[in-house]
Structure formats: C-alpha cells, structure tokens
Amino acid sequence: MPVTTTPRVRFAPAPTGSLHVGGARTALFNWLYARHNGGTFVLRIEDTDTERSRQEWVQAIRDALTWLGLEWDEEYRQSERADRYQAAIDQLLASGDAYECFCTQEQLDERAAAAKTEGRAPGYDGTCRDLSEAQREDLRAQGATVTVRFKVPRVGVSTFTDIIRGDVSVAWDTIADFVIRRSSGEAVFYVANAVDDYDMGITHVIRGEDLLDSTHRVLAIRHALGFDIDPLFAHLPLLVGADRSKLSKRHGAVAMSAFAEGGYLSAALVNYIALLGFPAEDGNEIQTLAELTDAFDLDRVNRSAAFFDYEKLGWMNAEYIRALSAEEFAAAVAPYVAERYGDVDADILNQACSLAQGRSKTLVEAADQMGFLFRSDDEFSIDPEAWQRATKLDDWVDVVTAAAAHIETCEWTVDGVDLRPTLTALDIKARKGMPVLYAAIEGTDRGLPLFESIILVGRERAVKRLNAVLE
C-alpha cells in the first residue's frame, strides 16, 4: 500500500557564486512541487568545500530566492554538520565499504595521463583498495597523506527510477572508487548529500540533469550506511546557451542580480523559466506563481535541454510591465531613473512613465527612453543613425523651421502643440515629416509620443532643440 507522506524537497546550492538562472529554475521547480503538494521546501547550503564557499554568496543566494518570491521553510548549512559526515565516513570505513588511499596527487596525475594515452578509463585504478592492514599501518607511519575512497561494487548494475526519465541504469564497473574524505579531512558532497537527504527526510530530489550520474554514487553510500528508504528522483533538463552547452556566465548575464539590475521583473523571470521544461497546458503562457503552483506536476516536465532565449524573456517582461498599474510601474522605474539622472521632478517622471510603460521591454529601457527629459542640455545628443534616417527627407529643414515657429507660439496643451497641421500645410505626410522632429526633440526617431513629450520638455527647451539642428 502506498503511504501518503507530505513531501519534503530541498534546494541545495553550493555558495561558490551568485544564484544563476539554472539554479533559480531548480529552486523554482522544488518550490512549486512543495507548494503544490502542501510539502516543505528546504534550503540547504552545500558548503562542504571550504576553499570555494563564501559567506557573501550564501547571502546573495538568499536574497535572490527572496527576490523571486520563493520563500523557504527550513534552512541548513552543511558546514555545521561536519561531525555527522565524519561519523558516516568512519562507519563506512569500519564496515569495509570505504578504504584509506595513500596515493599522492602526483601519482594520480601520472596514472591518469598514462591511462589517457593508452586509451583506458581515467578513473582511480584501485591501487589502495586491497591493501593489508600491515601495509596501511606502514604507510601511515611514513606520514603519507590520506584520503578515503568509497569501495564501489565491482560487479552488477545500479538502477533507479527517475520521475522524468524513467529507469536509469549503469554498470558498477564503469564507476571508479571515488574520494569521500579529502586529505584535508573534509567530507565531500556525496557523503553530505546522502546523509542530509536521509536525516532531513527528503522525499523528492529535484535537481539538474548534470547530477544524474552522481545519483548512483549517492545511492550506493546511502545503502552502505544502511538507509533503507530511497528518495524519489527527478532530474530536470538543463538550460543551455546558444552553443547548446550548459548555461553559465560565459553565455551572458545569467545571475539573478544581473536580471534585477537589467530591469526585469521577478514575476516575468519566474514565469519564463517555468515555461522552460514545464509548458502551459492550455497554451496560455502568461501565468502567475499561484497559477503555476496550481498546475505543477513533475510528470509533465520535459526531458530535453532548453535554450534560454533572452528575446522571449524580453517579450514576457514587456507583458508584465504592461500589466502593472501606473503607480506600480512608476515606483518600479524610479530607482533606475534616479541611478541615471539623479533627482528628477516627480510629476514629469509620472507623466513620462505613462508614455513609456507600453513601450519598454525592461525597466532599464524605460529609464533610457526618458533620458531626453532628464539629461542636461550638455548631455543631450542625437543618435547619428536616427538623424541619418530622419534627414533622408529633402525638406527636413522646412519642417523643423515651421515646427519651431509653431511651438514658439502655440497654445501649451497636447492639442496645441500638435504638429500635424503644420506638416499638412507644407504638404508633407506625418509619417515622413515626424521622424526628424522626434530626433531633434528626443534624440531618436523611435521615442515616446512627441506632442506629450514636447509639453514635458518645455517650450523653451523644445524650441532650442529645434533651432539647434538648423545650425
């Protein structure tokens, strides 16, 4: 009879860098699984490698999860559980499931190199596997540095059932004896992982496919330790870059902090990364966290790697930006504006926001679009390419001259500054004549609506900019 237990899942990042999109998606899928099933979401910092782990990264990861809205229920730090891992390793040593290895790094390197040239497997060759106690005693007396290796079975097959991939098997003889205790005395990930998942009552291990092969090792340790119940595994397809390799820093801005600084809304990012591997059932791809939680099902997660497409993320972010209320949008843009232009007039900012909200893929883009309003006259410049496009019109000088004359005297309302009649009087179509005016006032021919913008720029500055291009 199946026993119903409330699921316990964990997100277990190594604090060797800030949280990146791949990790964020793993965290999200764990969180969704826990929340959908009324289970527990555990954050476990895997900092067994003291050389590479940094406290600042722990905080960066916590901040990133918070930004994403993925609150966790429990938090552990493996560095605080070292004794437990040592006890486990001692137990394996005592039971004969692990052994001391006295090989030096140099010897290991030499043998690996030799194995490579001879076309043999590069893994550990088992030199110390069957040493007698006397031999070990001797080597210890010589002060040889010691690591502990797990004694992998020489025959048979390891099999486990993955929720996403089905049965996964591998012959034991293709797995070399691996180190479980470094010469520094620290336990390595395999042990910490096996012990913690058991101690913490983890029922479902949901992680990236890059850890698929390590599952056999972790399971072997669990069994050797006498843990009778295996957790269920679900290995998520990897996120890849343009070259189809595992997504990493070299593929661009992948850190959560970079997305935040780049003006992406966390809700949009969450929605997008959920879509990578967990398609919308009804075709409606815009889904809130609540909707995703409701629909989430590991059985529907895809098996193949997904390309992280910044284009589509940009579209989705724009959708989320448009869905914001005017107040929310203004509040969201404000920091980006302040960062670029310092203190600005709140009223003008609000009005500029109402013009920019529907035209930006990111908050950064929105702030950039307002540059012509908040930059000083010295800093204002016209994009050369835009100017070239705009001045393809033969009569552009006439257009600007007439516009300047109109702006100088017209009624100061949006209707009043409407320059279409001015263009009509010159017998020039709006489509043809407007770009040069956009360029002169906003510095680009693809900016915010012109008449509203002119009001915000102010009569004096507007006339000045129009006259400036005539010189």
Place this chain on the structure above:
RNA sequence: GCCCCCAUCGUCUAGCGGUCUAGGACGCCGCCCUUUCAAGGCGGUAACACGGGUUCGAACCCCGUUGGGGGUGCCA
C-alpha cells in the same frame, strides 16, 4: 576513450498509433491601424534528424546510425 541522458518550425513547445495536408507561443516577413516607435488586428514564413523494423496504419512503439549534451575531480 568509457558511461549516461536527449532528439517536432531559428527558439520554447502541443502531440501520448488513425482526428496531423502536424497546433500554439517568441522571433522574422507583409498588410491594416497610427504622432515616430511600440501595442493591437489580419495574413505569411518555417519542423516530425536518418535507416531499419512492428502494425491495416506511425511524429508517436522497438532496434541501429547520426547529432547534441552531461558525467567520468581531494567541485557540487
């Protein structure tokens, strides 16, 4: 090298033996709308990697090939 995983439009995917002349989304290309640009509307471009089976019938099942990725560490 060896082991494992994967394989539908450029990209993310729907499809779970017949309803597929393969559907949606992003992108791209037209047209409409229009105060430039967006947004929106309409239309279009574009895919079942290959070869064998199984079957009355394969995008869907099996095998192989090819291709891609991951692992193979005193990283996780």
